[in-house]
Amino acid sequence: MKIPRKNNLANIPTPLQAVSFEGEKIFIKRDDLTGLELSGNKVRKLEYLMYQAKREKADFVFTSGGNQSNHARATAVAAAMMGLKSKLFLWGREKTAAEGNLFIVKFIGSEIRFLTKKENERVNDIMFEEREKFLRRGKRVFVIPEGGSTTLGIWGYINFVDELSRQINMNQISGILTAAGSGGTSAGLLLGTALKKLDLKIYAVNVLYSEGEIKKKILNLAEGCKLQFNLNAEVPKDKLVILDGYSTEGYKNISSDKLKLIKKFAQQTGIILDPAYTGKAFNAFYDYFLFEKSNRKVLFVHTGGIFGVFGKRQQYLNA
Ligand SMILES: Cc1ncc(COP(=O)(O)O)c(C=O)c1O
Numbered sequence: 001m002k003i004p005r006k007n008n009l010a011n012i013p014t015p016l017q018a019v020s021f022e023g024e025k026i027f028i029k030r031d032d033l034t035g036l037e038l039s040g041n042k043v044r045k046l047e048y049l050m051y052q053a054k055r056e057k058a059d060f061v062f063t064s065g066g067n068q069s070n071h072a073r074a075t076a077v078a079a080a081m082m083g084l085k086s087k088l089f090l091w092g093r094e095k096t097a098a099e100g101n102l103f104i105v106k107f108i109g110s111e112i113r114f115l116t117k118k119e120n121e122r123v124n125d126i127m128f129e130e131r132e133k134f135l136r137r138g139k140r141v142f143v144i145p146e147g148g149s150t151t152l153g154i155w156g157y158i159n160f161v162d163e164l165s166r167q168i169n170m171n172q173i174s175g176i177l178t179a180a181g182s183g184g185t186s187a188g189l190l191l192g193t194a195l196k197k198l199d200l201k202i203y204a205v206n207v208l209y210s211e212g213e214i215k216k217k218i219l220n221l222a223e224g225c226k227l228q229f230n231l232n233a234e235v236p237k238d239k240l241v242i243l244d245g246y247s248t249e250g251y252k253n254i255s256s257d258k259l260k261l262i263k264k265f266a267q268q269t270g271i272i273l274d275p276a277y278t279g280k281a282f283n284a285f286y287d288y289f290l291f292e293k294s295n296r297k298v299l300f301v302h303t304g305g306i307f308g309v310f311g312k313r314q315q316y317l318n319a
Pocket of ligand 1: 069070186
């Protein structure tokens, strides 16, 4: 087994917090606290990806996402921290008043190309075509696919399992629940728990892809990583559970009933959840596990996304 190297960018270990909500105790892993400009789950993947970008002597990193992408924002910030330039390929329209994540990437000086939904379907091709152009101008480019979810990036969440097992007796929990966008976080968790031979379920709340698509993505990433790094574990397919149906309003939207729960949660715990990922994941957590009578708990991973809240200020206030 060869373990890849990384740069230290994230404030880790992140706190493991026990909070009380509606009279029930919840364990929350605060991965929203991996940093400030760099907050959220993406930083763990970027530690590995940015190390590789530097190693390949890149001048630029390219990545993609929605116009409120946390991943694109974290990549832009990490690039600035490491003396690299960034170009982002964002699905959405250019707005004059940039909010949240889009504000940060503009302010930090990333080059941005906006894509229509149709163009976004071939965003990887577009990034590689653009890379060719940069190469011809003598610029080296490291391309990071959607969400930083590659067989290298998911090491961030393989390590998360190690980190967690130093914070809690793993027998106290029966599973880990996370939002799933590109699937890398769930893939890392699945592989990380398998490597440590833990009997845990990984609950992935899909917010972007269908149940079938996200399952395939997660399992392919985990399997690919296992093969590439010669890992001594089988990918435990039966431990992966997709909790589907929590993003029927669309990836960029959030329904008012979900917002009501987000507001109640913030008012009882002081913790703010975002509209695209953690707010939806928490709604699933509430339905399936909050009131479950079991002495083993399901742990909720707060994967960040705070800047996504600002574009939806009015909806949050009206909830
Ligand atoms: C706040 C937040 N939570 C969860 C996720 C999902 O992570 P993944 O893409 O690894 O499935 C993302 C990114 O996609 C995110 O920005």
